[in-house]
Amino acid sequence: MTNQLSLQQRIQMAFPGLAAAYSVDGLLHYRVEKSRIPELTQFLHEKARGRLALLFAVDCRPLAEKYEIQYLFAFASDHPWVLLTIELAGQDRLFTSITPSVHAAQWYEREIRDLYGLIPQGHPDLRRLVRHEHWPKGTHPLQKAFPWNKTIGRQQADYRFRHIEGEGVFEVPVGPIHAGIIEPGHFRFSVAGEPIMQLEVRHFWKHRGIEKLFEQQTLSTAIALAERVSGDTTIGHSLAYCQAAETLLHIDVPRRARYLRSLFLELERLHNHLGDVGAICNDTAYALAHAHCSRMKELLLQLNDRLTGSRFLRGAMAIGGVTKDVSAIELSEIVALLDGIEKDFAELESIIFANASLTDRLETTGVLTERTGWDHGVVGVVGRASGIDQDVRRDRPFAAYDEVPVNISLYRYGDVRARLRVRMDEIHESIRLIREIRANIPQGPVAPAAAHRPQPGQWALSAVEGWRGEILYFVMTGEQGSIHRCKVRDPSFVNWPAIQWAVVGNILPDFPLINKSFNLSYAGNDL
Amino acid sequence: MFRILKKSLKTGIVTGQHPHADQPAESPSQAVCEKAMPFRQSLTIREVDTGSCNACEMEMNALANPIYDIERFGVHIAASPRHADALVVTGPVTVNMERALKDVHKQTPDPKLVIALGDCAINCGVFKGSYAVTGPVDRHIPVDVRIPGCPPRPAEILKALEEIRRPASWK
Known part of the structure; x- marks a missing residue:
């Protein structure tokens, strides 16, 4: 288990004063200040070669008046997982986005914003992900205050696709219903002739809660x-x-x-x-x-x-x-x-x-x-x-x-x-x-x-x-x-x-x- | 080439090698059979998934494999609802798919049959009541035939389609 020690030691060395709240076989758990999360995740991702395996929020109400956001990093096979937890107490709705340094966080953070209404500050793309545009503003279904069987209304709005403009560039929309027996999803291609210049995937048609x-x-x-x-x-x-x-x-x-x-x-x-x-x-x-x-x-x-x-x-x-x-x-x-x-x-x-x-x-x-x-x-x-x-x-x-x-x-x-x-x-x-x-x-x-x-x-x-x-x-x-x-x-x-x-x-x-x-x-x- | 022929000869004919399904509990009504008359026992199907777990899709795909080989009965899968005689709808209708389902239904030329495939399409199954689910298929479009199961086996789907395709006078 020298490797486990070394990962823990490396984190200790880079961030003195950070104590593992929890350390069982195969998992190191740190509770950290929310302002430190960008540097910590950057260290785990770039220096320690960690893969962001999971990023999600928990609404702790009614047990405690706070939201928690959990970052799970996975490493090479003989290392433990590292779980970082930050708290957003009371009315706090803001946290710093890690997407600029950890690209894999992009969808997770948009998902948290849609389902909880917590805002990842500094995220380069804050369009809606899970909630399609017709969901009314302020609908955040995973908040504990949101009834599970609530009927959702409808509003008028459109999703803004990324466009490539220029002579001979065309957009090809495909879906949500496809030609074969497959599930629904929307693909938006920008093509110049046959080659694809850009594809944008627009999913979550089947979101069932x-x-x-x-x-x-x-x-x-x-x-x-x-x-x-x-x-x-x-x-x-x-x-x-x-x-x-x-x-x-x-x-x-x-x-x-x-x-x-x-x-x-x-x-x-x-x-x-x-x-x-x-x-x-x-x-x-x-x-x-x-x-x-x-x-x-x-x-x-x-x-x-x-x-x-x-x-x-x-x-x-x-x-x-x-x-x-x-x-x-x-x-x-x-x-x-x-x-x-x-x-x-x-x-x-x-x-x-x-x-x-x-x-x-x-x-x-x-x-x-x-x-x-x-x-x-x-x-x-x-x-x-x-x-x-x-x-x-x-x-x-x-x-x-x-x-x-x-x-x-x-x-x-x-x-x-x-x-x-x-x-x-x-x-x-x-x-x-x-x-x-x-x-x-x-x-x-x-x-x-x-x-x-x-x-x-x-x-x-x-x-x-x-x-x-x-x-x-x-x-x-x-x-x-x-x-x-x-x-x-x-x-x-x-x-x-x-x-x-x-x-x-x-x-x-x-x-x-x-x-x-x-x-x-x-x-x-x-x- | 020789290898391919040898493989085909060795495999032989596998069509029909599946456990047989019981007669469906509910046979289609007279009105449904009359509606299916103009199709002359041949059905062109467009499958629409409105939020299923994708097991129903796998069973629909299985219908096309050499063992069930649904094409031998004149049942085809169309790529567009405009070419379809029947819509097969799977899954509870999600908030996000509601409009797409209604559009597809509008685009399908009359006369048309709507077949609700699987428990979710019939009564929303385990997803019943969720904020993201707007109700079973028949809340949005009229449903003619229901094929229950989670998911229904291909042999059961085959049997149910056979019932629809059979001319009313044979009954």
Whole structure:
């Protein structure tokens, strides 16, 4: 643990007089004066190479008359997280924006302004993000004084897009309703001829008020909501939520349940990655690969249905463990099916890469450089394709990943092909992991008996590597087992702004392909 | 080329290899069947997501895979509402999507069917009551057919569409 000491010591050396309020395994917590936050975050980001993983606000009323803003930084795998907390007491509504030095904070700070009405001073772009222009002024739904079921009125106003002006420059608006079966979102391209000069993403059409809905739930009833944050990441979100709740309830998850959680998470990764590989090929008009991939994906969804009664593994997670045990017969059925799929998929891979015109479309398309990715704090598949070596399964092992370690595939080029390759490698790796899980799974119960009531105001953070990337949950308890605040961060939220830079210079017809290679969730982003 | 042929021959025909769904609890009314008459058993669908969790979208996409292969029944997915006979709407209608949904409905030529897909579209599901949700689909546009489930399985969607497409005289 010399590294942990060194990070703590470095902070001590740079900022004498700053005492860690809290230091448990894997987390250093500092309460700081709000005027010091810009220099501290700049130090953590630039000197200590920290990635801004999460930035969110908490309305502490009625427990205390204040708002808190929390900054979470993640470092290389053997370092702890650093959480900085500032307070805005009483009527104070202002805090200093860190976006000028930490670019990744841009959407988070706009989100805080929309949902809480707190103003990030010095933020370069204070247009609305979550609240579309027709929401009346002064509507800040996450303030505790705002009723969760209030009906929102309508006002007249327009969103100001960034314009590029000049001879031959055109704007192409796309969405919110798209041509395929996809979720709603608006893209505004500025093009000169075919090449894209600028893309502006306008999202949050699907904002359903999930974080406010969490506050109407108790710790034990909120799983159904977590499963529906983003339907394709049912296990990722419900597992991240359950882990946070278990920390608060002091529940130890039995080992067999941990293995089953890893199993479900890998099954989810498999069916989504298979779908994505097919869809990327389909967007280059290579329908054959798409047909084969969607066939294999369907086999997995039918397997999920047989295992849990839901094609998306809904209802499989429970606080403390899993709801359903998987018998030895079922485990061998899974492995037998996956053996077949692995062989099937390997054949398909060689067909895909033997196709020169396909490779031509994929290579050097939609390049996200490591530098741009790092500035945005990009995570998951998109990050690993751009050389950002980050995976929660290895960095902060959860479920059974401490006993079944994962091999990470890393590519540097950051183009569509790299993102395709990461997914293909992860398909093989997931199948290997499931074989390991089957070989090592211990006997025992899958859900413990729990009895602990958390005090109001306690909180927990948890991270899960879903198939898209790092999913973060912050859960704070309220009175009588209720939820005071639940911050949900899907990897899509940090990866969406990065896509605006990956498309620049590419031709407009390549955008669907680039978008598919990112394959981000609109639902998980909009909440 | 040889590799591709070999793969196709080895795979064979997979269409129809899925567990079969039960008959839907509610069969479409006479009025809906009459409305569907001019489409002559072929439906062109435009899918509109007004705030779902995207599981319903995945199941709609699954309908096009070789196992369900919905095109064999003459059901197509249109890229524009102006080409559509039926709108499939998923998710509770969010505050931000309300206007877009009404626009799409206006743009779809008559006669048209509106199919509410999934529990959220029917009764808002877990999102019921939220400040950001304005109510189920039928609060904004008339709904003809409801396909419940969270999400409904592709086989169930297939079955429900089959009921709509069947001529009224066959019943």
